[in-house]
Amino acid sequence: MKKQYIGVFDSGLGGLTTVKQIIEKLPQENIVFLADTKHIPYGSKTREQIISYTLENIDILKRYDLKALVIACNTSDSNASDTARKVHDLKIFGVIAPAARKAVKTSENKKIGLLATTSTIASGRYEKQIHDLDEKAEVFPMACPDLVPMIEEGAFISDKKAMKEKLHEYIDPLIDKHVDTLILGCTHYDILAELISEIFPDLRLVSSSRCVIDDLKAFLEDDDVQSVEKTGERIYLASKDAESYDKVASLLIPDIRFQSI
Numbered sequence: 035m036k037k038q039y040i041g042v043f044d045s046g047l048g049g050l051t052t053v054k055q056i057i058e059k060l061p062q063e064n065i066v067f068l069a070d071t072k073h074i075p076y077g078s079k080t081r082e083q084i085i086s087y088t089l090e091n092i093d094i095l096k097r098y099d100l101k102a103l104v105i106a107c108n109t110s111d112s113n114a115s116d117t118a119r120k121v122h123d124l125k126i127f128g129v130i131a132p133a134a135r136k137a138v139k140t141s142e143n144k145k146i147g148l149l150a151t152t153s154t155i156a157s158g159r160y161e162k163q164i165h166d167l168d169e170k171a172e173v174f175p176m177a178c179p180d181l182v183p184m185i186e187e188g189a190f191i192s193d194k195k196a197m198k199e200k201l202h203e204y205i206d207p208l209i210d211k212h213v214d215t216l217i218l219g220c221t222h223y224d225i226l227a228e229l230i231s232e233i234f235p236d237l238r239l240v241s242s243s244r245c246v247i248d249d250l251k252a253f254l255e256d257d258d259v260q261s262v263e264k265t266g267e268r269i270y271l272a273s274k275d276a277e278s279y280d281k282v283a284s285l286l287i288p289d290i291r292f293q294s295i
Contacts, residue, residue: 037267038259040250041095041103043068045076045087046186048222049106050286051243052129056104057268057287059247060254064266066098069283069292072273075182076109077151077220084153088114092122094271094295100124101259102250106221108150108242112157125253132245133217134163140238141215144171147208147237150219152177160219174211178204178220185222188282190229201226201233214238225286271295 040056042049046069053067073079073087088110092103102125105111105118111128119126137146148160155175164171180200184190189197208216214237218224221243230239254260272279276292283290 037064037099038101038261039064039066039098039269041066041068041092041098041100042106043070043091043095043103043110044107044221045070045074045109046182046222047225047283047286048182048185048220048243050283051221051224051241052104052106052246053268054287055244055247056250060251060266062261062263062266063254064261064263064268066095066100066269066271068095068271068273068295069279070273071275071279074186075151076107077153077179077182079153081113081153084110085114085117088118089121092118092124096122096124098269102127102253104246104250105129106243106246108154108220112154112159127246127250127253129221129242129246130159130219131163132249133219133240133242134160135167136245137215137217137240138164138167138171140240141171143212143214144168145211145213145215146171146173147205147211147213147216148173148175148219149178149181149204149216149223150175151182152179154219160217174208174213176204176208178223181226182220182222185225186282188285190225191285194229197226197229198233201230205230205234209234215240218242269293
């Protein structure tokens with residue numbers, strides 16, 4: 035049988051949180067991951083740029099025999115997933131819809147906080163998804179332009195004090211709104227989940243990088259396209275600075291090695 039892959043891409047480290055979930059829950063699957071380090075961060079880019087990067091990333095990943103693709107980037111999902119589905123004849127999963135469903139199920143008081151990039155929030159995609167599910171739910175968005183650069187630099191390990199101060203800056207105003215559930219609306223932010231829970235133990239966290247796995251698993255089973263291998267192959271690609279990316283990435287996936295595209 036010809037080897038098939040699940041393709042995953044993000045602008046950087048964040049997508050590895052999704053890859054970790056696939057490895058944990060679907061260890062037999064072959065994965066090819068692309069970090070578009072050449073264009074990071076996506077959150078401050080125009081919609082046209084994000085669409086262009088997204089289509090380019092998919093073209094690169096389609097060099098492999100893909101049976102499914104996960105857009106492990108909320109910014110790409112919110113701005114470019116509709117276009118990607120029109121252009122590519124491929125099963126494409128986004129991270130926003132499953133996270134929105136989870137948040138609506140999780141919140142008791144219907145007050146949902148959203149941490150995301152400026153571009154994701156500007157798209158209004160989360161609010162629409164949530165209000166389609168529950169028109170009474172309130173969504174309180176907070177753009178977090180500093181988080182992705184800090185995470186990419188490894189501040190979640192090297193400078194936790196600064197990281198905590200930044201989290202207080204972004205989340206305290208949401209606490210004042212009495213949110214009981216917080217969507218980590220960027221796959222990078224899942225890296226901070228434990229730290230956020232330490233600071234705000236009463237918040238119910240919904241990770242966009244984790245929720246998509248159930249949809250992916252259901253597709254593989256329903257279409258009978260699960261891998262029959264015992265352990266899948268992992269390929270990690272970067273569009274820029276592949277070798278220098280290994281050090282920080284290995285904090286998430288030990289002994290990871292990136293290749294240049």
